[in-house]
Amino acid sequence: MVGILALQGDVREHLVILERLGVDAMEVRTEKDLSRVDGLILPGGESTTISNLLRRHGLDKALVREAKRGLPLFGTCAGAILLANQVVGEDLVPLGLMDIAVRRNAYGPQAESFEEDVEIKGIGTVFACFIRAPIIENIGEDVEVLAEVRGRPVLVRQGNLLAATFHPELVGETRVHEFFLQMVAAHRVAKGRVTSVRSSRPAPGTRASPIRAPRTS
Numbered sequence: 406m407v408g409i410l411a412l413q414g415d416v417r418e419h420l421v422i423l424e425r426l427g428v429d430a431m432e433v434r435t436e437k438d439l440s441r442v443d444g445l446i447l448p449g450g451e452s453t454t455i456s457n458l459l460r461r462h463g464l465d466k467a468l469v470r471e472a473k474r475g476l477p478l479f480g481t482c483a484g485a486i487l488l489a490n491q492v493v494g495e496d497l498v499p500l501g502l503m504d505i506a507v508r509r510n511a512y513g514p515q516a517e518s519f520e521e522d523v524e525i526k527g528i529g530t531v532f533a534c535f536i537r538a539p540i541i542e543n544i545g546e547d548v549e550v551l552a553e554v555r556g557r558p559v560l561v562r563q564g565n566l567l568a569a570t571f572h573p574e575l576v577g578e579t580r581v582h583e584f585f586l587q588m589v590a591a592h593r594v595a596k597g598r599v600t601s602v603r604s605s606r607p608a609p610g611t612r613a614s615p616i617r618a619p620r621t622s
């Protein structure tokens with residue numbers, strides 16, 4: 406089960422992509438919801454609002470704890486800001502999970518939002534949509550850059566964490582989500598869930614579905 410943090414932002418668009426990929430998905434608003442998922446998407450939206458709501462729902466600490474235990478997280482735009490360990494020039498305190506420093510709204514006002522073809526390592530060319538996007542200004546040595554635009558990283562990975570400053574979910578692009586689903590599948594295997602899901606009866610209200618192998622090209 407893949408979760409989408411559903412406090413604010415473009416939750417529905419991520420759900421549509423996951424449904425299209427045949428993945429069981431659910432909205433996550435509470436710690437109990439979080440305990441049911443094997444991967445979590447932090448959507449785009451307004452990072453200050455999501456950050457405040459995370460604290461209000463008591464989810465910030467739970468998210469940090471689960472990420473440190475290996476739960477795969479994928480942040481798009483505002484979600485990527487939340488994953489960072491530093492938001493340059495602002496009071497916003499992010500979750501501090503990824504060794505990246507970001508600057509919000511760094512391309513300028515809404516009129517400077519743009520769309521561009523982006524070459525992603527291992528995926529190919531993706532049409533990417535940047536909406537009041539942040540810029541990743543600095544990365545630590547454990548952070549892998551998977552794509553760049555105008556000389557700046559726009560898709561980065563650090564272990565179980567993936568951050569995009571653009572919105573694959575808004576243009577019907579599924580390949581970045583499929584990449585994330587591979588991380589989720591690896592996490593399930595690491596936790597031995599593949600065996601336990603298949604060999605045990607599903608809990609009431611849940612569905613034991615075979616783990617889909619995402620496309621690798």
Ligand code: GLN
Pocket residue numbers: 448449450451452453481482483484486509510536537538539
């Ligand atoms: N500008 C927003 C922020 O800083 C992010 C925009 C987005 O998610 N598209 O939170």
